[in-house]
Amino acid sequence: MIKRKLLGQHFLNSKEIAESIVSEAKITKNDIVLEIGTGLGILTPLLCKKAKKIISVDADQNLIKKARIEFSDFENLVLKSGDGFKTKDSFSIFVSNLPYSKSKDAIEWLAQCSFSHGIIMVQKEFAEKLVAKSKNRRAISIIATYAFDIEKISNVRKNNFSPPPKVDSVILKITKKDNMDKKLISTINEIFSYRRKTVKNILKQFNKETVIEKRVDDLTGDEIVNLAKQILK
Structure with missing residues (x-):
């Protein structure tokens, strides 16, 4: 778990919250879902039951190896190890418990992608930054609110993760409005x-x-x- 903590990754351990995330994603049998952060696979099988195809990516090769064994029955699941934010795969829905250290990079990357909507879990402080007004705004606030409509779904207490982070999290729905390029x-x-x-x-x-x-x-x-x-x- 130490390595995951250094990566800013904390595993969701609440099945109820996982089911809520998948429900809010409004996935149909026509959708291709990109999940970044396979983790221990709490979301992955739930997503597989809803979508046409799931592409699940994790930076940890060992977790992908375990997932390949555990979820071998799902023919609509593609598992990849590596940096999910460099994927060239097309997708219609994005679902992720974003690693805290990668949240800003993730939003900037998603602003450049074409997709319908996504459900993301982020650190509470980062969620507040995304929708900040006036003098509290950062560059990421401008990028996020230009690229997406952002809706808060619910708060998630830190005790719903292993290892527990120091702060609470927030589940957000992001609906794509405009694409932005890197420049x-x-x-x-x-x-x-x-x-x-x-x-x-x-x-x-x-x-x-x-x-x-x-x-x-x-x-x-x-x-x-x-x-x-x-x-x-």
Whole structure:
């Protein structure tokens, strides 16, 4: 378990919560589901019973080996070891108990993917960051709210995991609105490194001009995305 803790991964041990996640995913027999973090397989068989195909990926080869033995009866299950956020597979629904250390990378990756919706479990503090307003916003807040409609499903206490994390988690439903490319995401992150400056001074960093004197905190999410697009022109 020590290795998993270093990876920021904690195994969900509540069958009831697992069933709730799968139910909220609204999976049909036409869906291809991508599950990142096979773990001990608490979600995997439940997903297999609902979907046309499940692609389940875990960074730990040993867990994938165990899953291949345990779930050998499911013909619609594809198990892979490696970095799930580098997969080129197409999918319609995303389901994951996201490793805490990979949550930001996951959201940025999902913002670039084409899919219908997903159910994710994230650290409570990270969930709050995703939907933060005004001065509490980060670049990831802008990326998340531009790419997705985000709905909170429920809170999950830390005692529902092994090993227990230090904080509680939140289950979120993300519904895809807009795709973003890597350059746009990178530029939004860069804008936030200058968040104390005015738009006029930010654009100077990129050899662009404007008369807008507002600061980043005074802009709407869409205005920040448009500013990033303007920089990329």
